[in-house]
Amino acid sequence: MAELSTIARPYARAAFEYARDNSVLAAWSEQLLMAAAVTRDATMRQVLNNPAETAEQLATSLIDVCGDSLDDNGRSFVNILASNKRLTLLPQISVMFEQYKANQERTVEVQVYSAFEVSEETEQTLVQVLKNKLERDVKVDTTVDEKLLGGVLIRAGDLVIDGSVRGRLNKLAEAMNS
Structure with missing residues (x-):
């Protein structure tokens, strides 16, 4: 590729x-x-x-x-x-x-996967936090992913923020196995 x-x-x-x-x-x-x-x-x-x-x-x-x-x-x-x-x-x-x-327009598309429906207020807070962190205008696309046990998974280009329960359990399992 x-x-x-x-x-x-x-x-x-x-x-x-x-x-x-x-x-x-x-x-x-x-x-x-x-x-x-x-x-x-x-x-x-x-x-x-x-x-x-x-x-x-x-x-x-x-x-x-x-x-x-x-x-x-x-x-x-x-x-x-x-x-x-x-x-x-x-x-x-x-x-x-x-x-x-x-890059020219200083925008980024962010995919948010959540175990449950994200409220408008929470989404706006997330947009503000990501806008400050990434220093770009943020366009959010929210998807409910029932495979997640809880929490959220955020993808913004190459950046992945795994705040899901499944991600945390995987990290815990890795730590216990090493």
């Missing part, structure tokens, strides 16, 4: 810099998300991996499926990827683009 990320990075960076410099970050985000979703489709993956197709044919196939969700610059980007045999990297490119965009 690291190799795909290494290959995808310059394309994601170029797309991000173009979108940032032309004040079209949101539009490019949508285009890349759409193109990435299309390339994840099993049928489209078969088309994109067909060695009998030319780069131009592959780009045209992807552009046709994406339809009006790609503007002229988005179509040009797809053509560049096709000519370099990199269309299958669109999911990685999209993820990296979103990371660059979040």
Whole structure:
């Protein structure tokens, strides 16, 4: 996986810099998300991996499926990827683009998994604490996970805060076994 990320990075960076410099970050985000979703489709993956197709044919196939969700610059980007045999990297490119965009906008998406429904007041307190800790605007997505015995599990990018009962029990078991 690291190799795909290494290959995808310059394309994601170029797309991000173009979108940032032309004040079209949101539009490019949508285009890349759409193109990435299309390339994840099993049928489209078969088309994109067909060695009998030319780069131009592959780009045209992807552009046709994406339809009006790609503007002229988005179509040009797809053509560049096709000519370099990199269309299958669109999911990685999209993820990296979103990371660059979040860093630019100083935002972070946080997933909160809780054993029980989180009240609005608790969620707002959590947002404030995370905003201060991460020094970014925080967008919280709360999910009830009945597998947790209690507490919460928070994921913000690479940061994981495991305040769940299951996590605490696992740490206790590790400590007792070592």
